[in-house]
Amino acid sequence: MDLVLDVQDLRMRYGSTDVLNGVTFEARAGEVVALLGPNGAGKTTTIEILEGFRIRSAGHARVLGVDPARGDERWRARLGVVLQSWRDHGKWRVRELLHHFGLYYAPYSTDRIRRPWPTDELIEAVGLTEQADKRIAKLSGGQRRRLDVAIGIVGRPELLFLDEPTAGFDPEARREFHDLVHRLSDIEDTTILLTTHDLDEAERLADRIVILAQGRIIADGSADAPSRQVAGEAEIGWTRDGQRFVHSAVDATSFVRQLFVQYGEGIGDLEVRRNSLEDTYMKMVLEFEGGTR
Secondary structure (H helix, E strand, C coil), rough: CCCCEEEEEEEEEEECEEEEEEEEEEEEHHHHHHCCCCCCCCCCHHHHHHHCCCCCCCEEEECCEECHEEECHHHHHHHHEEEECCCCCCCCCCHHHHHHHHHHHHHCCCCCCCCCCCCHHHHHHHHHHHCCEHHHHHCCCCHHHHHHHHHHHHHCCCEEECCCCCCCCCHCCCHHHHHHHHHHHCCCCEEEEEEEHHHHHHHHHEEEEEEECEEEEEEEEECCCHHHHHCEEEEEEEEEECEEEEEEEEHHHHHHHHHHHHHHHEEEEEEEEEECCHHHHHHHHHHHHHHHC
């Protein structure tokens, strides 16, 4: 798989304050990476450096093979950005605005990637077909958020930055957006760097989780990898003879094995609950900030 993001020992200093201190991670084509961390951890600074909007103090960064500090317009046309919010043109209609933005990407079309995304296909992909001829000022909050996503992907980006992408979405819109993310990564081979405070969403969407705290990466791996880094007990629940039992154990596998050796088919409704990503995330960040990691 092609390396899309290559970040090594990234550093950012404002005066005497280190905002990023040796950040290192990678992302490959078609991979969805969630960058998590508390406010002030350095997520926004990291992303602005990778988007080419901020110059790093030190370290190595390559985005689609290019130093983002030197990226030209052709390079920028390969990126997509979905911000938390943006100042739109309320008098424009949805189809008109997306067609207008798409024109900027047409000169950067290639044999491999035809740009822009056809307007009506794009509108359908983000679930705005019924609102295609509506003025933007008349859209609901969730519909405006879908438009934000459409603007971010109109140029068929090879790398997409998503900042709190489902803020304001209802459950149905959230599910549809998750389907779109899977389509982009699985079919379009788009690499996605996602920042969100919704840890359930990160666990559902991301191939990898990167946790940032105080400008340093404290975890990097699959969604369940952080849980394996943090020692903790799993909760095991089961029924036997009509009674419900719950037990905590560090080694859930051994406990369940012994349970079946002892009671066999008398065990029913077995459940094993391990630490959620949220449990693990909170524990890792608090331990790091408290100086115990």
